[in-house]
Amino acid sequence: MLFLGILLVIIGLLFVQWYATNYLRLPISRPLIFHSSIFLITSLVLQAILVLGGFFLVFRSSIIVGFILLGIIIFMSLWFRRESTIKATRNAMYNTYYKVKRFYPINSINLGEKEKLEREKHILLRTLEPRYRYFGKYDIETLESIVDEYPNIESLTNFVILFEFFEHQYPGSGIVELKELIRDTLKMIKEHNIDLENYMKNYGRYM
Numbered sequence: 001m002l003f004l005g006i007l008l009v010i011i012g013l014l015f016v017q018w019y020a021t022n023y024l025r026l027p028i029s030r031p032l033i034f035h036s037s038i039f040l041i042t043s044l045v046l047q048a049i050l051v052l053g054g055f056f057l058v059f060r061s062s063i064i065v066g067f068i069l070l071g072i073i074i075f076m077s078l079w080f081r082r083e084s085t086i087k088a089t090r091n092a093m094y095n096t097y098y099k100v101k102r103f104y105p106i107n108s109i110n111l112g113e114k115e116k117l118e119r120e121k122h123i124l125l126r127t128l129e130p131r132y133r134y135f136g137k138y139d140i141e142t143l144e145s146i147v148d149e150y151p152n153i154e155s156l157t158n159f160v161i162l163f164e165f166f167e168h169q170y171p172g173s174g175i176v177e178l179k180e181l182i183r184d185t186l187k188m189i190k191e192h193n194i195d196l197e198n199y200m201k202n203y204g205r206y207m
Contacts, residue, residue, distance in 0.1 A: 008050050011054075023040075024157055055069075090161065092161060093131075094153065094157065128146065129159065146179070158196055159182055165203075185199075
């Protein structure tokens with residue numbers, strides 16, 4: 001019974017990870033089955049049954065093993081959460097960027113610098129829109145101001161990573177305050193040659 005419980009917990013957590021990874025993708029990138037509300041509801045119920053049922057069997061067999069297993073899972077979740085979030089955000093931004101870019105091919109090799117810059121900004125705006133505007137979070141003018149300040153995919157991705165990090169750290173802050181905080185943070189990171197991921201993992205030390 002103990003082995004079966006641990007097995008159910010592992011299967012349940014793997015299912016949760018697979019579900020979360022696909023659900024957080026853009027709608028056009030998700031497997032078709034994710035467009036079914038029945039599948040979404042059934043999946044959530046099945047995840048709960050597997051994880052909770054597994055823990056029930058483990059705790060019924062051994063309370064000590066149950067708490068050890070729960071502690072390991074909590075520790076691993078906290079340990080990998082921030083790094084996986086950074087990686088997922090970066091991958092999502094770049095994947096969306098290249099998909100959008102394919103829809104706007106260069107029609108002329110004689111484009112001037114101004115036209116190239118405007119084209120790139122348009123692509124970046126379309127990259128940013130699904131993450132915020134389509135959910136009614138920020139209007140188009142706000143997104144355009146962000147793209148104007150971060151006019152390439154690398155800087156824009158770093159902005160998004162820090163923006164969502166600081167949104168969580170300071171939930172009462174508005175867009176203006178967050179943009180200013182990010183601007184100062186990116187300047188500090190560049191001046192002191194600090195890795196962005198390392199900065200976020202050790203945020204308390206830089207306060």
